[in-house]
Amino acid sequence: MDDRRRYDRATAHLDPPFAILDLAALRSNASGMIQRAHGKPIRVASKSIRSRPVLERILAMDGFAGIMAFTLPEALWLVSTGLRDVLVAYPTTDRAALAELAADTRAAQEITVMVDRAEHLDFIDSAIADVRDRREIRICLDIDAGFVALGGKFRAGARRSPIREADQAADLAADIAKRPGFRLVGVMAYEAQIAGVGDNPPGNLAFTQAIRWMQAQSRRELIARRGRVVQAVTQITDLEFVNGGGTGSIEKTVREKAITEVAAGSGFFHPRLFDFYRGFTGRPAALFALPVVRRPAPGVITVLGGGYHASGAPGADRLPQPYLPCGLRYDPDEGAGEVQTPLLGQATDDLRVGDRVWFRHAKAGELCERFASLHLIDGDEIVEEVPTYRGEGRTFL
Template sequence: MDDLQRYNRATAHLDPPFAVLDLPALRANAEGMLHRAHGKPIRVASKSIRSRAVLERILTMDGFTGIMAFTLPEALWLVSTGMRNVLVAYPTVDRAALAELAAEPLAAREITIMVDRIDHLDLVDSAVAGVHDRQEIRLCLDIDAGYLAFGGRFRAGVRRSPIRESDQAADLATQIAKRPGFRLVGLMAYEAQIAGVGDDPPGKPALTRAIRLMQTRSQRELITRRGRIVQAVHQITDLEFVNGGGTGSIEKTARERAITEIAAGSGFFHPRLFDFYRGFGGHPAALFALPVVRRPAPGVVTVLGGGYPASGAPGADRLPQPYLPCGLRYDPNEGAGEVQTPLVGPAAEDLRTGDRVWFRHAKAGELCERFASLHLIDGDRVVDEVPTYRGEGRTFL
């Protein structure tokens, strides 16, 4: 039985739109990620999952330890529900959440927040000034892992931290060490230009060569620079963890001696943007189904909804992929629509009103912002239905 038949049979009792998670595919993807990590633990990036039940399922597997959250309110909620060892990957200016963190011993013990300048500490002190019996705040220092060339005129990688060199990191670590109420426990450096950029884009040989050259040089530079930064900060304080990488760079980042853990999340669902890497493959695990609601012309069907673009620079690669049945594509004049999406191609001839089309989102967890639950499929059966963050009434971003 092929996947189209299996998914249609498993969900025959459901009316689309709905989203599913293929459990065997999820497990296979998780095993592949662990193999690539060469024994180093993987911290699970919650923004790529956005379902507490699925996070809990992943964390029962050996090799996955801790959560990388994307907001402090999310981290506080996760800890209140039993999650532990939560790193907030982005700085927070949420004063109410900071006050809650400083007032709650369990949260303060299990949550680490991100900083990259002394202003962050000033804001925390201001936010928690009225807290009785303030708890010590655990901090992680974010390091810029971007690649610079040609005297800084070329940059690859996301713009995150202003801290780039070992002396800058050591200076901030020294200031933190002198500041009561804070403890620096970790470092993080996310090499987005390696982990988040596929090195095998189809039909673009010149771009492929350029990406591979950039990534090779970036990795060499980062190994040296990240090692120096870790060594410099270790002279000032003992670190519990040094975090790096992402789904696209697991096996590369794991080789670095300075790294103690890898961050990854997208690899569990294996969305469309992760099809274009040489070093690993995966199984599409998270899908959504939309119903065919009309046939406006021969060779054309229209499905309900579908306008679920992914974040990032706008482009065709940010649109969901019409996945099953094979042979469907967007009408170039309409694309993915807010309330309806026309699809063209050979497969459209065989679809009838009421049939369903299966899509893959371009990114991972953003799918869960559109659906209140995930139907868990094992074989050709739905074995459970679990809420997404949205389904639990949680919309953090």
């Protein structure tokens, strides 16, 4: 039975819009990621999942350990539900959450916060100044892993930390060591230009070759620089972990001696943007269904909703992909609409009012910001309905 028939059959009693998670595809994707990690643990990036029960399912599998959260309030909530070892991947300025962290023994033991400059430490001290019996705050240093060339005129990679070199990292590590109430436990460096950029995009061959050249140069530069940073920091304090990489770079990042763990999230759901890598092939696991509500003309249908644009630089690649049935495309004059979305193509001839069209989101976790639950499908039946963060009333961003 093909996927469209399976999904239609399993959800026949539901009225779209709704979202599903194919558990067989999820397991297959997770297995592939574990093989690529060659024995090093994978920390699960929660921003790509955004469903607590799904996070729990993944962490129950061998090969996955710890969570990479995106906000401190999220981390506090996850720990309050029993989850452990949560690294907040981005600096926080949430004063109330910092005060809660400093006052809660278990949270302080399980949560690590991110800094990339002394100003972050000053802010934390100020936010928790009134906390009695303050707990020690676990700290991770964020290192810039971007690729810079041509004397700084060219850059690839996310603009994250101001810390690039070993001496800068050592200076901040020494500052942390001198401050009471802080303990440096980790280093993180995320190479977005490798992990988050497909090296086999469709279209322009010259562009593809440029990406591959950039990534090869970046890998060589980062292996040496990240190694120097870790060596410099470990001369000041013992580290519990050194985190790097992402779904698109697992098998490359784990080769580095300095790396003790990799992070990954998008690979579990395998959204559209992750179709364009040579090193791995995943199965679309998370999809959403929209109903056909109009047939305005031959070769045209209209579905309800659909304007679920992904974050990042604006472009057609940030739109959801009309996935099943095959052969549907957007009207270039309308795109994905706020309330309704027209679709064109030969496949429209076989669709009637009330039928459903299956879409893939361009990115992973943002899909769950649109739906209160995920219907978990195994084979051709729904085995469970689980809440997303939104479904549990949690709106962290």
